[in-house]
Amino acid sequence: AGSTIVLENNVEEATAIEVTKNVTINLNGKGISIPNDTEGNGVFHVTSGATLTLEGEGTINGAGNDKWNSAVFVEGENSKAIINNGIFTNKDVDPCKWEDDTHFDLIYVKNGATVEINGGTFECITPKWTLNSHDTLVGTIVVNGGSFYNYDPSKSDTEPGEGTTN
Numbered sequence: 685a686g687s688t689i690v691l692e693n694n695v696e697e698a699t700a701i702e703v704t705k706n707v708t709i710n711l712n713g714k715g716i717s718i719p720n721d722t723e724g725n726g727v728f729h730v731t732s733g734a735t736l737t738l739e740g741e742g743t744i745n746g747a748g749n750d751k752w753n754s755a756v757f758v759e760g761e762n763s764k765a766i767i768n769n770g771i772f773t774n775k776d777v778d779p780c781k782w783e784d785d786t787h788f789d790l791i792y793v794k795n796g797a798t799v800e801i802n803g804g805t806f807e808c809i810t811p812k813w814t815l816n817s818h819d820t821l822v823g824t825i826v827v828n829g830g831s832f833y834n835y836d837p838s839k840s841d842t843e844p845g846e847g848t849t850n
Contacts, residue, residue: 711742721748726757793823
């Protein structure tokens with residue numbers, strides 16, 4: 685809890701990195717991926733009121749072998765992710781593999797959680813879903829900066845006819 689981790693190598697995990705205590709991760713020019721993940725909780729799954737802070741250059745690749753392919757998934761009251769830098773992507777997903785789904789959420793919040801984006805680059809294979817909140821168990825995404833590929837966070841329209849921001 686409260687530690688800062690500086691990556692020294694690229695990291696490939698089998699499933700999501702579960703974050704249940706406050707931690708800062710400096711990507712240090714390295715990457716983290718979950719190419720064989722089947723659980724669908726993202727590269728980082730933040731719960732239990734924890735705060736994950738991501739900083740430094742590096743790539744978080746959410747493309748896995750699951751139906752969601754998220755880079756960061758934050759859920760639960762007081763759970764939070766602060767993104768200060770980095771590249772967040774899931775563009776390597778094969779969408780044909782998931783014929784019953786029409787989108788992949790790159791950054792996802794649920795049940796009172798918060799994501800604060802201060803910087804970074806975000807490229808989602810389904811751009812409309814770059815940032816998304818659960819439909820009924822909503823969370824909050826605050827965008828203060830960053831670069832978004834084919835996506836305008838001030839005009840989120842993930843719900844038909846709503847045109848609201850998350």
